[in-house]
Amino acid sequence: xxxxxxxxxxxxxxxxxxxxxxxxxxxxxxxxxxxxxxxxxxxxxxxxxxxxxxxxxxxxxxxxxxxxxxxxxxxxxxxxxxxxxxxxxxxxxxxxxxxxxxxxxxxxxxxxxxxxxxxxxxxxxxxxxxxxxxxxxxxxxxxxxxxxxxxxxxxxxxxxxxxxxxxxxxxxxxxxxxxxxxxxxxxxxxxxxxxxxxxxxxxxxxxxxxxxxxxxxxxxxxxxxxxxxxxxxxxxxxxxxxxxxxxxxxxxxxxxxxxxxxxxxxxxxxx
Ligand code: PGA
Numbered sequence: 001x002x003x004x005x006x007x008x009x010x011x012x013x014x015x016x017x018x019x020x021x022x023x024x025x026x027x028x029x030x031x032x033x034x035x036x037x038x039x040x041x042x043x044x045x046x047x048x049x050x051x052x053x054x055x056x057x058x059x060x061x062x063x064x065x066x067x068x069x070x071x072x073x074x075x076x077x078x079x080x081x082x083x084x085x086x087x088x089x090x091x092x093x094x095x096x097x098x099x100x101x102x103x104x105x106x107x108x109x110x111x112x113x114x115x116x117x118x119x120x121x122x123x124x125x126x127x128x129x130x131x132x133x134x135x136x137x138x139x140x141x142x143x144x145x146x147x148x149x150x151x152x153x154x155x156x157x158x159x160x161x162x163x164x165x166x167x168x169x170x171x172x173x174x175x176x177x178x179x180x181x182x183x184x185x186x187x188x189x190x191x192x193x194x195x196x197x198x199x200x201x202x203x204x205x206x207x208x209x210x211x212x213x214x215x216x217x218x219x220x221x222x223x224x225x226x227x228x229x230x231x232x233x234x235x236x237x238x239x240x241x242x243x244x245x246x247x248x249x250x251x252x253x254x255x256x257x258x259x260x261x262x263x264x265x266x267x268x269x270x271x
Contacts, residue, residue, distance in 0.1 A: 027225065027226075027227050027249045028060075028061065028062060028227070028249075029060070029061040029062070029227075029243065029249055029250040029270035029271070030061065030062045030063075030064065030188065030227050030229060030249060030250035030270075031061060031062070031063050031064070031250050031251050031253065031263075031266055031267045031270050032063075032064040032065075032066065032087060032115065032117070032149060032190075032229065032250070032251070032252045032253065032257075033063075033064065033065045033066060033253050033256075033257025033258075033263055034066045034089055034117060034120070034252060034253065034254050034257060035065070035066060035067050035068060035089075035257060035258060036068075036089070036122070036254055037068055038068075038258055039067060039068065039071060039258075041071070041074060044067065044071050044074055044075065044078070045074070045078060047258070047260055048065075048074075048075060048078035048079065049078065050260035050261075050264075051065070051084065051260050051263060051264060052078065052079060052082040052084060054260065054264040055082065055083070055084060055264060055267060056082070056083075057083070058083065059083060059267075059271060060270075060271035061250065061267060061270040061271045062085065062250075063083070063084045063085065063267050064084070064085045064086070064087040064114070064115050065079070065084055065085075065086065065087065065257070066086075066087040066088055066089045066115070066117055068089065069088070069089075069103055072086065072088065072108075072111045072113065073111060076111060076112050085114050085115065086111070086112055086113050086114060086115075087113055087114060087115035087116060087117065087149070088103075088108045088113045088115070088116045088117070089116075089117050089120070090103075090116070090117060090118070090120070090123055090137075091103060091104065091105050091108060091116050091118070091137055091140060091141055092104050092105075092137070092140070093133055093136035093137045093139075093140050094140070095140070104140070104144075105140045105141050105143065105144035105146055106144045108144065108146060109144045109145055109146055113146060114146060114147060115146065115147045115148075115149055115188070116137075116141045116146050116147070116148055116149065117148075117149045117151065117190075117252070118134055118137045118138050118141060118148045118149060118150050118151065119134035119137070119138075119150055119151045119152065119171070120151045120192070121151065121153055121192055121194045121197060122197075125194070131170065131171055131174035131175075132174060132178070134150070134171070134174070134175065135174050135175040135177075135178035135179065136178070138150055138175050138178070138179060138187070139178060139179055142179070142183055142186060142187070147186055147187060147188060148187050148188070149187075149188045149189075149190055149229070149252065150172075150175060150187060150188070150189050150190065151190045151191075151192050151231070151252070152167075152168045152171040152172060152189070152190070152191060152192070152215070153167075153168070153171075153191055153192040153193045153194050153196075153197075153231075153232075154167040154168060154193055154194065154195075155167070155194045155195065156194065156195035159193065159195060164193070164211065165210075165211070165214050168191070168211060168214065168215065169214075169218065172215065172218055176218075181219060181220045181221075181222065182221075182222075184219055184222050184226050185222055185225065185226070187226065188226070188227045188228075188229060189215055189226060189227070189228045189229070190228070190229040190230070190231050190252045191208065191211050191212055191215060191228060191229070191230055191231070192230075192231035192232050192252060193207075193211075193232050195232075196231075196232025196233050197231065197232045197233070197254065198233070198254055198255065199232075199233060200233050201232070201233055202232060202233045202234065202238050202242075203230070203232060205241060205242065205245055208230050208242060208245060208248060209245045209246070209247055209248070212228050212230070212245070212247035212248055213247050215228055215247075216228060216247055227249040227250065228247060228248065228249055229248070229249060229250045229251055229252045230242050230248050230250075230251055230252070231251060231252030231253065231254070233255075234251040234252075234253055234256060234266065235255075235256050235262060235266070236256070236261075236262050236265035236266055236269070239251060239265070239266045239269040239270070240269045243269055243270055250270050251266060251270070253266060
């Protein structure tokens with residue numbers, strides 16, 4: 001469909017918010033590509049062209065791409081007229097001011113981002129983001145009218161000690177205490193076991209389903225409607241099996257989002 005260049009990317013935010021289906025309806029699958037700190041102008045143009053060519057028209061799943069901040073405008077331009085949605089990898093919890101190097105949620109909204117990844121384990125571990133900071137970022141994202149993708153997940157140590165649900169419960173509860181549960185109708189959750197991210201090890205279907213079910217059970221009245229993604233070494237060869245599970249509503253991809261064929265194969269498996 002032709003879109004005049006002054007219109008924002010499709011779909012509009014109101015439509016995006018409606019994507020979380022009402023109770024009992026089948027939740028629409030969502031695939032999010034997190035490029036992390038990869039890419040350059042030339043490679044991005046090529047990757048985005050290949051992805052938009054392979055994902056045209058109305059499709060049966062939502063697809064979001066989260067490039068590094070310097071390339072948001074480039075991606076915005078390249079995705080114009082496609083159904084692929086723009087997202088960001090992180091955000092500041094603050095509105096504005098003397099915070100060198102930070103980016104506010106309203107700036108991301110200005111650039112037509114619709115989703116923002118919050119609490120990715122690489123930021124929790126390497127940038128020392130606390131549970132409370134993650135909750136504040138979640139709130140800032142929603143205040144700007146964007147949709148947070150809240151990541152939670154246990155370390156290998158937690159998993160080996162059988163404390164994985166305890167960790168996930170703590171990470172969720174800090175956000176619940178800060179914002180309440182009602183606001184999760186405008187949020188996405190992602191379960192990303194730390195030991196599975198970038199390692200080539202994927203949670204088994206039983207491990208993933210146990211945690212997704214647990215997370216869903218924590219959502220109260222919204223249990224049936226919130227989309228919960230799985231992330232951690234999802235590839236074309238294992239996506240189908242994960243997407244077939246009742247409580248998995250799509251994937252958060254790192255490495256696989258940098259390869260157009262792999263990425264498209266996963267998006268198609270989600271349809
Ligand atoms: P991976 O990363 O797919 O490379 O394991 C997932 C993520 O970090 O979200």
